[in-house]
Amino acid sequence: MGSGSSKMSKDEFNKLKDETHFEKREIHQWYKGFMKDCPTGSMSKEDFQNIYRQFFPFGDSSAFSEFVFNVFDKDNNGLIDFKEFIKALSITSRGTLEDKLIWSFELYDIDGNGRISYQEMLSIVTAIYKMVGTMVKLPEDESTPEKRVDKVFSRMNKTKDDELTLEEFRIGSKADPTIVSALNLYDGLV
Known part of the structure; x- marks a missing residue:
């Protein structure tokens, strides 16, 4: 390809x-x-x-x-x-929310093993924070990549095993309005 x-x-x-x-x-x-x-x-x-x-x-x-x-x-x-x-x-x-969630899961699942580890999410979130620099003012409970990942994992990781399955990621993402909003950010732009 x-x-x-x-x-x-x-x-x-x-x-x-x-x-x-x-x-x-x-x-x-x-x-x-x-x-x-x-x-x-x-x-x-x-x-x-x-x-x-x-x-x-x-x-x-x-x-x-x-x-x-x-x-x-x-x-x-x-x-x-x-x-x-x-x-x-x-x-x-232009994809559906479901398409975007699967695509996002693939982004966070760096090693492709079908699960997002705490470290994988931390790597992506750290990269996002470096990319946006000081352009975005973040709330105190998300002021560092570690705080953001801790917050996400505390909400999504129901099994408390420091890994997110696709199902945990999908359910948790759909329940978080900021994630849904971010996934739909580019709708209609292309």
């Missing part, structure tokens, strides 16, 4: 239409832009990090963008091709 070719067939466009929340003309527009920015047909981790730097100029987005890159790069070849890009964009911008 990540090897990327310079041309996509009509069948490939039709398949992407069926697999995403985009219309065929939108996929064509995204494809043209992607190929303009990535003429090789794929985006490297460095390219991806440069894009994040533009959106978060006042913080350090390198760690977080690497985590996101790894979720986009479904075939784990170190590159994001157009198909990987458009499918992830579809989920994050």
Whole structure:
């Protein structure tokens, strides 16, 4: 998937239409832009990090963008091709809450073992805090990554085993209005 070719067939466009929340003309527009920015047909981790730097100029987005890159790069070849890009964009911008929760779970489940450990969540939350820098004023009980993760785990980890299952993550996320709001942040923007 990540090897990327310079041309996509009509069948490939039709398949992407069926697999995403985009219309065929939108996929064509995204494809043209992607190929303009990535003429090789794929985006490297460095390219991806440069894009994040533009959106978060006042913080350090390198760690977080690497985590996101790894979720986009479904075939784990170190590159994001157009198909990987458009499918992830579809989920994050137009997917259902359920789609977004599964995608987010994959982001936090760094080692891919089907569970989010306390340390994995701490790694992601620390990266988010570094990325937003001082742009966001946080309540005292979330003023550090550790406090935020402690708060999340105290609400979500019903088995108290310092790991979250997908089900615990889904139920806990749906019960937290700030998480639901964050997951729906990009709705309608794309």
